[in-house]
C-alpha cells in the first residue's frame with residue numbers, strides 16, 4: 384500500500400515553509416499486521432492495523448552523475464487483455480492532466496492514427512504497472528508530425544513519480560530507437576505551470592525553436608555510441 388503523496392520542504396533551509404505543497408513524500412506506508420477478533424456470530428471484526436513508513440524505493444545515480452542512473456526493476460511490457468485494465472487505471476496528478484492524455488485515450492488515438500506507426504508499452508516496476516509510454520515510431524518522412532521518432536505520450540502514475548522511473552523509461556526508449564537507427568528523438572509539451580520541461584531538460588532534450596499545434600518541440604540528439 385502506498386502512502387499519500389505529499390512532502391514537506393527542505394526544513395534545513397531558513398526560508399522553508401512546512402506547508403509548502405511539493406511533489407512527493409519519499410516514504411511508503413506498508414501494512415505489517417492486521418488484527419481481527421471473532422464475534423459471537425462467528426464473524427470477525429477488525430481491531431487494529433499496524434504499519435510502518437519505509438523509505439520509498441528511489442533509483443540511485445551512478446558516480447558519474449544522473450546520466451549513469453539506471454533504475455532497477457523498471458521494464459516495458461506489452462499491453463494485452465491481461466493488463467489493459469490495470470494500465471488504464473494509472474493516473475497523473477490532477478494539475479498534470481492538462482499535459483498528457485489518459486492511457487485509454489492514448490490507445491484510442493493510436494488506433495485512429497496507424498500512419499504514425501504507434502508503438503506503446505506499459506511501464507512496470509517489478510510486477511506493478513507504474514506508467515505508460517507511446518511513440519510514433521519511424522514515421523514516413525512526409526508525415527506532418529514533428530519528427531520520425533517522436534515521444535508522443537509518457538506518464539508515470541502519481542504514486543510513483545520523482546523516483547527516477549521516468550528517467551529510466553527515457554533511457555530505455557533511447558536505447559531502443561538508437562538500435563533502430565534513429566539519430567534524434569523528438570517530443571513536445573504543452574506550456575503552463577508544472578509542465579514537464581525540467582524533466583526533459585534534465586535528460587538532455589533541447590528546444591528546437593518550433594511550435595507544433597501549440598506545443599513546444601524538444602529534440603534529443605542521439606550519439607552513435
Ligand SMILES: CC(C)(COP(=O)(O)OP(=O)(O)OC[C@H]1O[C@@H](n2cnc3c(N)ncnc32)[C@H](O)[C@@H]1OP(=O)(O)O)[C@@H](O)C(=O)NCCC(=O)NCCS
Pocket residue numbers: 406475476479482483536537538539540543544545546547548549550551571572573577578579581582583585
Ligand atoms: C514528467 C514525468 C513523466 C516524469 O516522471 P518521473 O518518474 O516523475 O521523473 P523522474 O523521477 O525520473 O525525474 C528525473 C528528473 O527530472 C526532473 N523532474 C521530474 N519531474 C519534475 C518536476 N515536476 N519538476 C521539476 N523537475 C522535474 C528532476 O530533475 C528529476 O530528478 P530529481 O527527482 O532527482 O530532481 C511524470 O512527472 C509525469 O507523468 N507527469 C505527468 C504527465 C506528463 O507531463 N508527461 C509528459 C507529457 S509531454
